[in-house]
Amino acid sequence: MQQPVISVLMMTRNHQAYLEQAVMSVLTQQFTEPFELLIGDDASSDQTLQVAHRLQQQHPEHIRVLHAERNVGITANFLRLVAHARAPHLALLEGDDYWIHPEKLTLQLDLLHRHPEAACVAAATANRTPCLPVKPSYTLRDILRRYPVHTSTLVIRAEHLLTYPRFPDIIGWITMLMGYLVARGSCVVLDLTVSFYRRHEGGLWHNADRLNRLRRSRQCIDALDAYFFHRFTPELSSRELWILGMDQALPQRGRRRHWYQSWTILIGQAPRLLRRAPLGFCLLLASLGFQPLAYITMLLRRRLALGMRLRALVSSAPVPR
Structure with a gap:
């Protein structure tokens, strides 16, 4: 060979x-x-x-x-x-x-x-x-x-x-x-x-539950922070906030439970994130607080768009003689 x-x-x-x-x-x-x-x-x-x-x-x-x-x-x-x-x-x-x-x-x-x-x-x-x-x-x-x-x-x-x-x-x-x-x-x-990249339920990332994924992400960030003797804490804090922001996105099912759980997660991480990235943490809290309003606005816009389409279809339909 x-x-x-x-x-x-x-x-x-x-x-x-x-x-x-x-x-x-x-x-x-x-x-x-x-x-x-x-x-x-x-x-x-x-x-x-x-x-x-x-x-x-x-x-x-x-x-x-x-x-x-x-x-x-x-x-x-x-x-x-x-x-x-x-x-x-x-x-x-x-x-x-x-x-x-x-x-x-x-x-x-x-x-x-x-x-x-x-x-x-x-x-x-x-x-x-x-x-x-x-x-x-x-x-x-x-x-x-x-x-x-x-x-x-x-x-x-x-x-x-x-x-x-x-x-x-x-x-x-x-x-x-x-x-x-x-x-x-x-x-x-x-x-x-x-x-x-294949997404499937048996995948290492997608098969892990939400809290387990976040816990492992923190372990990864802390290991790198220690390895580099805290010289890149701002970059790793940015990564942590980015991961939490993606995780807050509302799923198709169980939106209310997901939203409440997001608050629990952020409150639990408050001491850590306020010490590492206070401004980023406050912005993440604000985005989570406005999430229900943003969701309701999206639903209203969809209903409005659907109503306009229906009216357009009705007005364009031929009138029977």
Whole structure:
């Protein structure tokens, strides 16, 4: 087996319905250099491991499967794949997402070669709202303030992962990874959409309940704040307020309960946020207070628009003779 130029690291757990599409999106890349695909199964309880082994048998020249007997968590699963990777470059893809650009690896590696100062390269993702405008490169402050790049777009220089901090193993692992990487070099951006982010109930983020998501987000922010010795507290506070603002959006069902719960959450976080970002916290409180009025106004506008349409239909209908 030739020495690979790039190792694709695919973290998976209970992805039996999606894994084959993810794998084939890697194998069908228009990439002329040697590569390997490492599939790390984190003790799946469905048929994910069987699917991975079947694909390995079909493509033994590219695929290696690593299996955990017990659930180790996504960070440990990722680092286990890093330890087994043989290439100087690492591309990331979780087993429920997939690549949609046939030249993703070629274009991103070319960009990385042209920017020796960069620690990694990213791109755009379909089915995901951008958090920041696309830029030629993202700084550490960009990465800490928002979530500008998705896991499925990353290609990393493996040399930067010879050591890694003991961050908590939680949903926000990719933000902590990006903070660590971009502190060591820039993140250059390929201005193309190269992957598809799949939303489903089994996903790590969407499967977590609301309070658990917010708790884990705070854990991620606190871990990064401590790692950088509080030098980027304003950026991380901006991130926390942004997450809370998105979380306040009223769902289709249970709006009243969601609104009351938002007040409970903000009151509970008041001492922390008043200390870190008092103005931002007050603005968030004000937006939550006006939320019912904004919702009622939206309903009235919809009713008014519907009434105008009905009147227009009635007036344009032919009069029977």
